[in-house]
Amino acid sequence: MNNEVPGRARRVSPTVNVGGILIGSAHPVVVQSMTNTDTEDVRSTANQIAELARAGSELVRITVNTEKAAASVAGIMERLEMMSCEVPVVGDFHYNGHTLLQQHPECARLLAKYRINPGNVGFGKKRDDQFATIVELAIEHDKPVRIGVNWGSLDQRLLASLMDANGKSSSPQPADAVMREALIRSALDSAAQAEELGLAHDRIILSCKVSGVQDLILVYRELAQRCDYPLHLGLTEAGMGSKGIVSSTAALAVLLQEGIGDTIRISLTPEPGQSRTDEVIVAQELLQSMGLRAFTPMVTACPGCGRTTSTFFQSLARDVTDHVRTQMPQWKLRYAGVENLNLAVMGCIVNGPGESRQADIGISLPGTGESPVAPVFIDGVKAATLRGEDLAADFLALIDKYVSEKYQKI
Numbered sequence: 142m143n144n145e146v147p148g149r150a151r152r153v154s155p156t157v158n159v160g161g162i163l164i165g166s167a168h169p170v171v172v173q174s175m176t177n178t179d180t181e182d183v184r185s186t187a188n189q190i191a192e193l194a195r196a197g198s199e200l201v202r203i204t205v206n207t208e209k210a211a212a213s214v215a216g217i218m219e220r221l222e223m224m225s226c227e228v229p230v231v232g233d234f235h236y237n238g239h240t241l242l243q244q245h246p247e248c249a250r251l252l253a254k255y256r257i258n259p260g261n262v263g264f265g266k267k268r269d270d271q272f273a274t275i276v277e278l279a280i281e282h283d284k285p286v287r288i289g290v291n292w293g294s295l296d297q298r299l300l301a302s303l304m305d306a307n308g309k310s311s312s313p314q315p316a317d318a319v320m321r322e323a324l325i326r327s328a329l330d331s332a333a334q335a336e337e338l339g340l341a342h343d344r345i346i347l348s349c350k351v352s353g354v355q356d357l358i359l360v361y362r363e364l365a366q367r368c369d370y371p372l373h374l375g376l377t378e379a380g381m382g383s384k385g386i387v388s389s390t391a392a393l394a395v396l397l398q399e400g401i402g403d404t405i406r407i408s409l410t411p412e413p414g415q416s417r418t419d420e421v422i423v424a425q426e427l428l429q430s431m432g433l434r435a436f437t438p439m440v441t442a443c444p445g446c447g448r449t450t451s452t453f454f455q456s457l458a459r460d461v462t463d464h465v466r467t468q469m470p471q472w473k474l475r476y477a478g479v480e481n482l483n484l485a486v487m488g489c490i491v492n493g494p495g496e497s498r499q500a501d502i503g504i505s506l507p508g509t510g511e512s513p514v515a516p517v518f519i520d521g522v523k524a525a526t527l528r529g530e531d532l533a534a535d536f537l538a539l540i541d542k543y544v545s546e547k548y549q550k551i
Contacts, residue, residue, distance in 0.1 A: 146432050151400040154371040155343040157285050160229025160253030162199050164346060164403050165371045169434050171404040172424045173200035173373075175233070177417060180210035180217070187220035189417060194228035195470065196418035197425050197436055200404070202231040202256060205238070211245040218251045229253030231287070235261040235294075239274035249282050254346075256287045259331040260294040268298075272331070276338045285344040286335060290327045291377050292320070292351040299323055299330075321360050324349040329368060346404070348373035354392040361396050371403035381410040386423050397431060435480040438465040441496060441503075443488035448508040454488035457506070457533050461486055464537050468544075476548035484540065494518070502543050504536055519543060 156165035174193045178186040180203050190201045232252040242249045263271035279286050300323045307319045328347045347370045349360045379385035389407045396402050409420040425436040442458035472479045485500035487493035489508025497503025497518040506515045517525040527535050
């Protein structure tokens with residue numbers, strides 16, 4: 142799977158190389174995430190980066206906000222090397238990035254990319270000089286830059302100027318439309334400034350993040366028409382749990398279907414004690430559900446109804462999902478294309494056999510009052526009938542056997 146979706150034309154953008162990860166229209170949409178550890182804590186930050194990378198994050202961003210955080214980057218990278226974790230690490234800078242990158246050249250050298258927020262680079266006359274310093278350091282160290290504009294930290298000088306001009310217009314626009322234009326202008330003007338300073342066109346990625354679904358769609362549609370830079374998509378703050386997942390999916394799915402977006406992040410608020418990797422899994426499942434990429438075998442499962450009063454099909458669907466996610470780190474090293482495997486766990490005779498035939502491997506469990514046997518379909522053909530207490534283990538064994546026999550060994 143690589144952008145081959147009917148009715149979807151990918152917006153053309155150049156390729157930006159971020160530590161070996163290629164971002165742009167000629168490449169699959171890249172999944173990224175961000176740590177929430179204190180960067181000064183080398184051990185916990187390195188561990189979380191590795192955890193996110195194992196989950197499938199292809200870039201991981203860290204906050205670099207203090208002298209000690211900048212000094213800690215070398216130790217973090219050393220620990221990642223010891224863990225054989227080669228994921229590119231991106232530095233997120235606000236307010237003092239120009240100082241930290243100057244005073245800590247090892248930090249500047251080791252990071253794979255710098256993220257700059259034009260609204261937080263500096264204020265007044267210092268803004269342009271401090272922006273220029275970061276860009277010049279990126280050029281010196283041959284690093285790409287993401288110019289990331291956020292609704293919550295918009296350049297107030299630019300916004301005030303546009304609001305004034307709008308107030309004097311004979312046909313003024315609504316305030317939210319002016320704010321969207323300010324976001325876009327901030328990104329484009331900053332990119333133009335970076336290029337004037339010598340940063341290559343193919344070393345720039347843009348983002349214009351807001352927290353509202355409709356605003357995000359409107360901003361990125363307009364931004365996509367006005368430049369060809371690769372675009373990073375994501376809500377600034379998606380929220381917690383189902384709200385965050387639904388909001389992110391609603392916004393990003395529209396844009397991705399329109400061919401807009403080259404790298405994404407799902408900015409979920411984790412539940413207390415919850416793994417940060419959930420946002421990576423949601424990003425992967427979004428891309429895989431849309432047919433844009435494949436990361437892990439997909440499990441189609443019956444939602445249940447009055448014909449499925451037993452909860453066994455729910456337990457089996459969970460067991461199958463957990464099994465393939467557990468096995469995938471090893472499978473992907475041994476079997477080419479295994480991420481495209483499709484599985485089905487169905488709960489009764491109504492849709493069970495049909496859905497199971499459409500999957501590579503599917504099982505149709507008996508509903509209430511049905512014969513207590515479960516036919517298994519492999520490549521559309523009934524291949525086995527399972528029953529009894531070992532049914533779940535037997536089905537997982539059939540999945541393992543299918544993978545080992547059907548996918549070419551690497």
